[in-house]
Amino acid sequence: MVDVTHYLVLSTIVFSIGVVGVLTRRNVIIILMSIELMLNSVNLNLVAFSDRLQDPSGQVFAVFVITVAAAEAAVGLGIIIALFRNKETVNVDEIDLMRG
Amino acid sequence: MPEVPQNPLEFFLQNAAAIGPPLHLILWGLVILCWGFWTLPRNGGRGLLYRFLRLFQHPAVLAVGGLTMASLQLYRLWGVNSGPAFYNMITLDSFAMYFDMLFLVAALLVVIMSYKYLDIEEEQHTEYYALILFATAGMMFMAGAIDLVSLFVSLELMSIATYVLVGFLRGKKRSNEASLKYFLLGAFSTGIILYGMSLVYGLGGSTNLNEIGRQITQLEDNSLLTLSLLMMMAGLCFKIAAVPFHMWVPDAYEGAPTPITAFMSVAVKAAAFAIFFRILFVAFEGLWELYVFPLALISMVTITLGNVAALTQNNVKRLLAYSSISHAGFVLMGVVAGTERGITASAIYLLAYTFMNLGIWAGVILLRRKDIPGERVEDFDGLFFRHPAVAVLMLVFFLSLAGIPPLAGFIAKYYVFTAVLEVAFTQGEPYSSLMVWLAVVGALNVVVSIFYYLRIVVSMFMKTEYLPVPLSFSKGLVVVLVVTGVFTLLIGVYPEPFIRLAQSVNLPLI
Numbered sequence: 179m180v181d182v183t184h185y186l187v188l189s190t191i192v193f194s195i196g197v198v199g200v201l202t203r204r205n206v207i208i209i210l211m212s213i214e215l216m217l218n219s220v221n222l223n224l225v226a227f228s229d230r231l232q233d234p235s236g237q238v239f240a241v242f243v244i245t246v247a248a249a250e251a252a253v254g255l256g257i258i259i260a261l262f263r264n265k266e267t268v269n270v271d272e273i274d275l276m277r278g
Numbered sequence: 279m280p281e282v283p284q285n286p287l288e289f290f291l292q293n294a295a296a297i298g299p300p301l302h303l304i305l306w307g308l309v310i311l312c313w314g315f316w317t318l319p320r321n322g323g324r325g326l327l328y329r330f331l332r333l334f335q336h337p338a339v340l341a342v343g344g345l346t347m348a349s350l351q352l353y354r355l356w357g358v359n360s361g362p363a364f365y366n367m368i369t370l371d372s373f374a375m376y377f378d379m380l381f382l383v384a385a386l387l388v389v390i391m392s393y394k395y396l397d398i399e400e401e402q403h404t405e406y407y408a409l410i411l412f413a414t415a416g417m418m419f420m421a422g423a424i425d426l427v428s429l430f431v432s433l434e435l436m437s438i439a440t441y442v443l444v445g446f447l448r449g450k451k452r453s454n455e456a457s458l459k460y461f462l463l464g465a466f467s468t469g470i471i472l473y474g475m476s477l478v479y480g481l482g483g484s485t486n487l488n489e490i491g492r493q494i495t496q497l498e499d500n501s502l503l504t505l506s507l508l509m510m511m512a513g514l515c516f517k518i519a520a521v522p523f524h525m526w527v528p529d530a531y532e533g534a535p536t537p538i539t540a541f542m543s544v545a546v547k548a549a550a551f552a553i554f555f556r557i558l559f560v561a562f563e564g565l566w567e568l569y570v571f572p573l574a575l576i577s578m579v580t581i582t583l584g585n586v587a588a589l590t591q592n593n594v595k596r597l598l599a600y601s602s603i604s605h606a607g608f609v610l611m612g613v614v615a616g617t618e619r620g621i622t623a624s625a626i627y628l629l630a631y632t633f634m635n636l637g638i639w640a641g642v643i644l645l646r647r648k649d650i651p652g653e654r655v656e657d658f659d660g661l662f663f664r665h666p667a668v669a670v671l672m673l674v675f676f677l678s679l680a681g682i683p684p685l686a687g688f689i690a691k692y693y694v695f696t697a698v699l700e701v702a703f704t705q706g707e708p709y710s711s712l713m714v715w716l717a718v719v720g721a722l723n724v725v726v727s728i729f730y731y732l733r734i735v736v737s738m739f740m741k742t743e744y745l746p747v748p749l750s751f752s753k754g755l756v757v758v759l760v761v762t763g764v765f766t767l768l769i770g771v772y773p774e775p776f777i778r779l780a781q782s783v784n785l786p787l788i
Contacts, residue, residue, distance in 0.1 A: 186480075189476075193469075193473055197469075200466050206462070209462055210465075213462075213465045213466055213469055216466075216469030216470075216472075216473065217469055220473050220475075220476045223473070223476035223477065223480065224476045226480075227476065227479055227480035231480075233483065233484070235479075235485045236479055238427065239426065239430075239475075239479065242427055242430065242431055243430070246430070246431060246434045249438055250434065250438060250468075253438050253441055253461065254441075254461050254462075256442075257441065257442075257445050257454070257461050260445055260448050260454050260457070261451075261455065261457075261458055264449070264450075264451045265451055265454070270462075275451055275455050276452060276455065276528070276533060276596075
């Protein structure tokens with residue numbers, strides 16, 4: 179029997195992979211993908227709780243998270259393209275004009 | 279679950295009062311976007327209609343129009359609590375109204391100090407003003423949100439618009455870089471907040487903040503609750519730029535267009551504080567003992583680190599970024615107190631900070647001239663001998679930021695300190711000594727902050743040589759300087775009405 183704890187464990191693992199990816203990867207695109215993983219682990223949580231509570235608002239929330247994640251990815255890729263035009267790199271270590 | 283209404287239009291009209299002001303902003307923002315595609319001929323004669331349309335040719339005029347309409351709408355609804363609307367999604371209570379007013383004032387001042395700056399940067403585009411309106415609408419929804427879903431969506435409406443605004447100087451590497459850093463850390467923090475929200479939803483069994491507040495107090499097991507509380511607090515600390523999560527602030531503030539930096543340091547921060555209040559005092563009501571220690575620690579470290587880092591900066595935008603971090607720490611003191619007086623103190627601090635900080639940023643924008651970035655401390659050299667009025671106003675703002683009476687900053691700091699000390703006297707150990715320590719750290723930091731503000735003042739009044747290039751005055755900037763100057767003085771000298779206004783801010787628990 180698969181109950182809500184299993185989903186929670188899975189979402190925690192996915193979330194942790196996302197966090198570690200954001201903190202350790204140097205490629206901006208991969209960081210963006212890791213953030214997407216974090217958001218999807220949230221969706222997993224929300225839907226699992228929604229099923230457990232027999233309450234539809236969690237699924238509504240998940241739909242909103244998906245929508246906003248799409249908007250965020252669009253803006254993020256736009257920013258990366260704007261940066262890439264001026265400075266041909268997607269490595270965050272090389273994006274270091276401002277320090278101190 | 280309430281019944282689905284038969285007539286959607288009727289349902290909308292019944293609930294529209296709660297979202298009236300931000301709705302105005304969104305509609306005007308859309309109008310501005312459409313307007314950008316349509317240009318009037320340069321020489322259209324002297325007809326009355328042509329001249330009327332010519333007046334609205336500049337998108338800044340439309341943005342000011344939209345903000346004015348929203349303000350009038352807010353004024354019309356002032357003092358009347360709309361109650362929960364749209365199935366308990368959003369409300370327009372005294373708390374939301376106070377913050378709405380703050381956002382509208384900030385956005386209005388930012389718009390009128392922007393247009394000349396954008397001409398100088400050669401990035402005059404209509405989207406800029408539309409995005410400011412959308413971001414402001416997002417903030418207003420944030421202040422009124424009483425459900426996790428509406429809270430999250432409005433937070434993102436504000437954040438996404440701000441990410442774009444920070445990177446608005448497309449040709450500049452610094453602006454691109456600032457935007458990217460702000461975006462990555464902002465999206466990361468959103469992920470953390472969301473994970474906390476999903477856990478809270480599971481624990482509370484509802485996405486409604488009041489309902490969560492009711493359910494959570496009955497919980498036995500606290501470990502998951504503590505985790506979700508900490509995650510949401512960590513994410514929100516990103517947004518208000520509190521220390522361990524402040525790394526993006528100096529970079530984003532330095533690279534962004536200066537009016538947007540001003541907007542972020544004032545309005546975006548206030549909006550993040552608004553949801554901070556809602557979440558802590560409505561959803562996590564009664565868990566004060568659980569979060570007071572980490573929050574007080576964050577507040578102390580934020581104030582200290584912001585000030586110490588500001589001491590060594592030579593770039594004014596970066597210096598003010600660190601100063602804004604330390605001010606966030608002061609506002610956080612009111613949140614730590616967690617009392618009614620604490621909310622009042624934070625509210626009045628944010629109001630005073632809006633005026634004095636926008637004044638400073640208007641001064642920094644003045645120094646941005648064609649081919650001169652005007653961002654170093656030396657660029658302030660000899661300002662008093664060229665434009666004594668501007669220099670004196672800047673002195674007023676800096677003294678106010680430092681918290682010297684009789685200026686707005688003093689009243690704000692006074693309220694924050696008394697709110698914390700009040701808790702110290704009413705609560706038992708260990709909370710009373712924690713509060714005393716918090717007040718002591720805050721008071722010591724006031725002295726430190728005077729030091730770096732005076733560095734700029736010295737450069738303005740003691741150095742006599744200056745660059746013989748005229749400052750970039752515009753009507754809007756003069757208006758901003760005068761308005762912020764007047765209010766900085768007024769809040770300090772005659773604080774009565776402003777305090778009464780801030781005291782009306784409370785979070786009614788339904």
